[in-house]
Amino acid sequence: MGLTGIQIFKLLPKTNCKECGSPTCLAFAMALAGGKAELDKCPYVSDEAKATLSEASAPPIRGVQIGDKKVGEELVFYRHEKTFINPTAIACLVTDEMDDAEVDAKINNLNTVTFERVGLTLSADLLAIRNSSGDAGKFEALVNKALGATEKGLILMSDNLDALEAGAKAANGKGALLYAATADNCEKVAEIAKANGASVVAKGASVEEVSNFTGKIVAAGVKDVVLDTGATDLKSMFYNENQVRRAALKAKNRDLGFPTIEVICDMTDDPYKEAMLANVAIAKYAGIIVMSDIDKERMLPLLVQRLNIYTDPQRPMVMDEGIYEINKPGPDSPVIITTNFALTYFIVAAEIEASRVPTWLLIMDVEGMSVLTAWSAGKFVADAMAPFVVKSGMKEKINHNKIIIPGYVAQISGEFQEELGTDWEVIIGTREASDLPAFLKGL
Amino acid sequence: MAFSAQTEKYSGKMGTLTFGSGDQALTVGGQASMPFAAFDGDLPNKAVIAMEVYDVVNPEWPAAVVEPFKDVINDPVAWAKKNVEEYGAKAICLQLASTDPNGEDKDAAYAADLVSKMLAAISVPLIVWGSGAVEKDAEVLAKVCEVNEGKNLLIGPAVEENYKKIAAAALGYGHAVVSQSPIDVNMAKQMNILINNLGLPMDKIIMEPSTAALGYGVEYSYSVMERISLAALAQNDEKMQCPMINDLGKECWKAREVMLSDKEEPGFGPDQEKRGVLWEAMTAVDMLLAGSNLLIMRSPKAVKLVEECINELSA
Numbered sequence A: 001m002g003l004t005g006i007q008i009f010k011l012l013p014k015t016n017c018k019e020c021g022s023p024t025c026l027a028f029a030m031a032l033a034g035g036k037a038e039l040d041k042c043p044y045v046s047d048e049a050k051a052t053l054s055e056a057s058a059p060p061i062r063g064v065q066i067g068d069k070k071v072g073e074e075l076v077f078y079r080h081e082k083t084f085i086n087p088t089a090i091a092c093l094v095t096d097e098m099d100d101a102e103v104d105a106k107i108n109n110l111n112t113v114t115f116e117r118v119g120l121t122l123s124a125d126l127l128a129i130r131n132s133s134g135d136a137g138k139f140e141a142l143v144n145k146a147l148g149a150t151e152k153g154l155i156l157m158s159d160n161l162d163a164l165e166a167g168a169k170a171a172n173g174k175g176a177l178l179y180a181a182t183a184d185n186c187e188k189v190a191e192i193a194k195a196n197g198a199s200v201v202a203k204g205a206s207v208e209e210v211s212n213f214t215g216k217i218v219a220a221g222v223k224d225v226v227l228d229t230g231a232t233d234l235k236s237m238f239y240n241e242n243q244v245r246r247a248a249l250k251a252k253n254r255d256l257g258f259p260t261i262e263v264i265c266d267m268t269d270d271p272y273k274e275a276m277l278a279n280v281a282i283a284k285y286a287g288i289i290v291m292s293d294i295d296k297e298r299m300l301p302l303l304v305q306r307l308n309i310y311t312d313p314q315r316p317m318v319m320d321e322g323i324y325e326i327n328k329p330g331p332d333s334p335v336i337i338t339t340n341f342a343l344t345y346f347i348v349a350a351e352i353e354a355s356r357v358p359t360w361l362l363i364m365d366v367e368g369m370s371v372l373t374a375w376s377a378g379k380f381v382a383d384a385m386a387p388f389v390v391k392s393g394m395k396e397k398i399n400h401n402k403i404i405i406p407g408y409v410a411q412i413s414g415e416f417q418e419e420l421g422t423d424w425e426v427i428i429g430t431r432e433a434s435d436l437p438a439f440l441k442g443l
Numbered sequence B: 001m002a003f004s005a006q007t008e009k010y011s012g013k014m015g016t017l018t019f020g021s022g023d024q025a026l027t028v029g030g031q032a033s034m035p036f037a038a039f040d041g042d043l044p045n046k047a048v049i050a051m052e053v054y055d056v057v058n059p060e061w062p063a064a065v066v067e068p069f070k071d072v073i074n075d076p077v078a079w080a081k082k083n084v085e086e087y088g089a090k091a092i093c094l095q096l097a098s099t100d101p102n103g104e105d106k107d108a109a110y111a112a113d114l115v116s117k118m119l120a121a122i123s124v125p126l127i128v129w130g131s132g133a134v135e136k137d138a139e140v141l142a143k144v145c146e147v148n149e150g151k152n153l154l155i156g157p158a159v160e161e162n163y164k165k166i167a168a169a170a171l172g173y174g175h176a177v178v179s180q181s182p183i184d185v186n187m188a189k190q191m192n193i194l195i196n197n198l199g200l201p202m203d204k205i206i207m208e209p210s211t212a213a214l215g216y217g218v219e220y221s222y223s224v225m226e227r228i229s230l231a232a233l234a235q236n237d238e239k240m241q242c243p244m245i246n247d248l249g250k251e252c253w254k255a256r257e258v259m260l261s262d263k264e265e266p267g268f269g270p271d272q273e274k275r276g277v278l279w280e281a282m283t284a285v286d287m288l289l290a291g292s293n294l295l296i297m298r299s300p301k302a303v304k305l306v307e308e309c310i311n312e313l314s315a
Helices: A005-011 A025-033 A047-057 A100-112 A136-149 A161-170 A186-195 A207-211 A214-219 A234-249 A271-283 A296-310 A342-355 A371-376 A382-392 A407-423 A433-441 B063-069 B076-085 B108-121 B134-147 B163-173 B185-197 B218-233 B272-290 B300-314
Strands: A064-066 A069-071 A089-095 A114-117 A120-123 A126-130 A153-157 A177-181 A199-203 A225-228 A288-291 A322-326 A335-339 A359-364 A402-405 A425-428 B016-019 B026-029 B048-054 B091-095 B126-129 B154-158 B176-180 B205-208 B245-247 B294-297
Touching: A005 A025, A005 A047, A064 A153, A064 A199, A089 A100, A089 A296, A100 A136, A114 A296, A120 A296, A126 A136, A136 A153, A136 A161, A153 A161, A161 A186, A177 A186, A177 A225, A186 A199, A186 A214, A199 A214, A207 A234, A214 A225, A234 A271, A234 B300, A271 A288, A271 A296, A271 B272, A271 B300, A296 B218, A296 B272, A322 A342, A335 A342, A335 A371, A342 A359, A342 A433, A359 A382, A371 A407, A382 A407, A402 A407, A407 A425, B016 B176, B048 B076, B048 B300, B063 B272, B076 B091, B076 B108, B091 B108, B108 B126, B108 B134, B134 B154, B134 B163, B154 B163, B154 B205, B163 B176, B163 B185, B176 B185, B185 B205, B185 B218, B205 B245, B218 B272, B272 B294, B272 B300, B294 B300
Parallel strands: A089 A126, A089 A288, A126 A153, A153 A177, A177 A199, A199 A225, A335 A359, A335 A402, A402 A425, B048 B091, B048 B294, B091 B126, B126 B154, B154 B176, B176 B205, B245 B294
Antiparallel strands: A064 A069, A114 A120, A322 A359, B016 B026
């Protein structure tokens, strides 16, 4: 990865034909190196150069698509170095030895357990179907049932190649992930995957064992590989995940340059412990985790954990501008204005909620800055806030004229009052959100 | 390409902090690798969980977290004993919430006396935490130090506005200090330097880089702590080599995802205790993965889950 512009230039035709849109081949090479152009724009590039360039520009950890969910493509060890990219996919396990009611309940949870947060819908991602019975017919029937019951991507798990093939055929074209190829059968599994548009898990007892045969799967024509390095508990999972990422990013080991899968429901029977394993797996590099169930109480913290860890540190989470109703406010309820930094919103909203005082929370778009930052950047100031308040439609919902500003911007109250005129009365609120309940109750 | 295991070697290592006195003293920190990476360097001391005790409880606490203590909730000394004897607490953190001037506003002499009684009743090291009111904390914690001289308490939080009085009292009467800074690597370092300049040695200081719960900025605490850990280990920055503590119980148990019943928010699920326990346990594990050495936690179930994680990852 990461050829320089000059290295790329040497592989180009050097005719300066301009057909790519760049004035010279050198300019085009520079644009390619900076990721600002696609090689396809050059009509005359040789196949050899194409191969070299695509090899060199391949990410150190391959991106693998399962259904509509992509995993892999990670570039760092610590999120502050840049960001984590594709959030860990969470899968729910069903087996062909469960009765219909159990399967239905689990698929229903997978389909319906969702949470809204910062304008996003958080949910689990994949259905893992295991051929516990060993019977190919039963497995195929369950895959067919699942295809009718969920839109989520599928992981098909069987040691029986006939069953795996039957399942893969049933799910042909759905981008399923086959689990698993081993050192002994990897060519056959790759063949099945190739024939049915599926990707493949390479499974072994250790990182080293897996690294020895992923190349065979790729050589057989399946480039989308996921690694199961045989972890059986928290400690081995932590070690293996660290080693796989180090191998891919530091040693540039292409044989381990793939996302990982951890079947954590096989590591414990305790739902709490499973949640803790999932928590560590999300923070420490797992591409996919397979869990025993998608229940609300475990998913809420896990999905928030995933959102937090995978948030781009350079781009704060933001809320949509607008009026938020907390504790079912009415015409005489107080109005509080603050910024659209998601953290500000969450903390303020949680305190209002805890106070049980019905309140209107007016959220202003200041590009996701906190109150003081937005104030010093000239975005949360009187002449910007006043037009926003007027246009917000807040006035039409209330029968009073009081608006509460954060205590940290007390200094703008005079000017804000002036801008708003007699339609509003500006009140200075608390500096800390934690003092809001007492403040609201004392109004 | 053949696989070979990669290890990281760091030029620096984290310092240690010992709190408590005599046979009961506990030491945290001293790690020469990132968290749980024993394959890279020595991890001499396991992370410790201190269980919280409040001298006054907010009536808004969810029933799920009152339940384990309901027989002792109005008696902090009995609560501390229960945490040690029944829930296996390895350390106790006394939260002096009643000294808050916006609350009961109890005085310093009361606090110092309560600490003495608690020390006499329990056999594990004690952390004493102020209410967060900057000026009052300085007054209360100074008195706690004076009255309990030589007990090697861990006291805090000392912040930019009140560290002088707190650190001087700790130095004068033989205690250790929590140095708290607002989610910022440079501010954390600055606080260590300021406190150290007053004469308190680095091994009497532990950093609290400001703890946020899951969903309420945990990623900021996480990344600041990873950066502090790397500064201490990879850059061998001596002023960043104080171990870290996270005061997380109170942050987790006020999250709306924990406070609201399934009647108020049906989408969150009916088992409110499970939500709360996992909210606290997951926040705690995040802090450990980012480099924490000492956690302040509330729910006995969450403590047990996190201790299992620590033990398995350290095995």
